[in-house]
Amino acid sequence: MTVASVTYEGVYGPYTVTAAHRREVLLYRLSLLLLAVAQIAALMQWRWFGPVLCWPWVLLMLAGLGGALRWVHIYLRPLHRALQLFWLLGCAGFAVLAWQGGPAAVLPELVHQPLWIWAVGPAFAALAGLGFKEFFCFQRPEAIGVTLLLPVLLLGWLVGMLSPGLASVLLALESVLLLVLALRKFPMPEEADLGDLSVFAQLDAGL
Template identity: 40%
Template sequence: MEVFAGRFGAWSIEPEDVAEVWGYRVGISVAAAATLATSCLAVAPEGSDLRSWLLTLADPLCCTGAAALGVSLQLIHIYLAPLKRALQVLWLLGCCGGAYLMATQEAPVALYVAQHPEAVWLVGPLWASLTGVAFKEGLCYGKLEAALLFGTVPLWLLCHLGQVVPPEGERGLLAVVVGTLAVFAARKYTQPIKDDIGDKSVFKFMSLTAEEQEALLQEYKQ
């Protein structure tokens, strides 16, 4: 078993660590696939069998993608626990907004939001949680696709909310978001497992009481 030198002591990768990382990555992949499939509504011809099929599957796809992102937000390793909880709260708010639209509107959520820009306020928090994941990945690993996702998701949502670009421009931004998300999800599998785990000694240190942390720091100073 390989042992790594952490900031507050040695640590190693356990089977449950590997399972969490794979769960996180698969969750991102499922969310990306669901987003890609749902976004095809933007280009499916009116009255076509494809559009009818997509309209039928739109809400199940949205639920699947949201649930998968929720799993990833549960399994993601972030040193700052309040930040992780904030992303989870945003995700929950977005899910509640989407559930409200499903319960009150006949049209699928994706189509309703496309036709009613103000509905972005209801589902936007979920996308904000995804943006937070992109920020974390970009900050930790310097990934171009993460930085691009961090910038394009808010831009796309704000442009739709403010109706400041024509429909063709919105579809172009959507294509960039979906394509970037697909690359982001795929490239997660090229990283070493330990990258997504982080420094376990830091997580252990942060789980200690203030007195225990101080004692450990004094021990390292000696």
């Protein structure tokens, strides 16, 4: 069933939420869910079967993050573009890592050679930025949890401050929080994720 377009009064005048806008929100939420499920699946596979075939889950994580960054609505266009650039740089880092050691070695290399975090870290920085956006807009505790845990985990492992056990716990906690964040998006009205479209129109007019 197609939902009728609805007109709202925004800061800079009226704007209309159409079926196309609602599809964008759905794609954003599905992308975020794909990212969260793929991350948990990668951790579960590593724990139960080893890291050899974890790389397809990494690809799905990057695809989900890329989709989320494509469809998310962020008022500050430079920030939005910066997060997309971080994602692209992180994808390039993963590609170089996979090219050098093979896809199966991607995650083990990150564990045993922490300097690779500099190469792939921008993708996780983009995810942390997405979490901050969700917290800033909706004050969800799981969102700020994702935002804070990722840099603590990556930088802590990079400088050797985290034990493998503690790093595993933090990564599992971040993964669960990300899944909670993704699932809690679906009951929300689409308008919440769209924001005030009159602001976007005003920003576009000013460019």
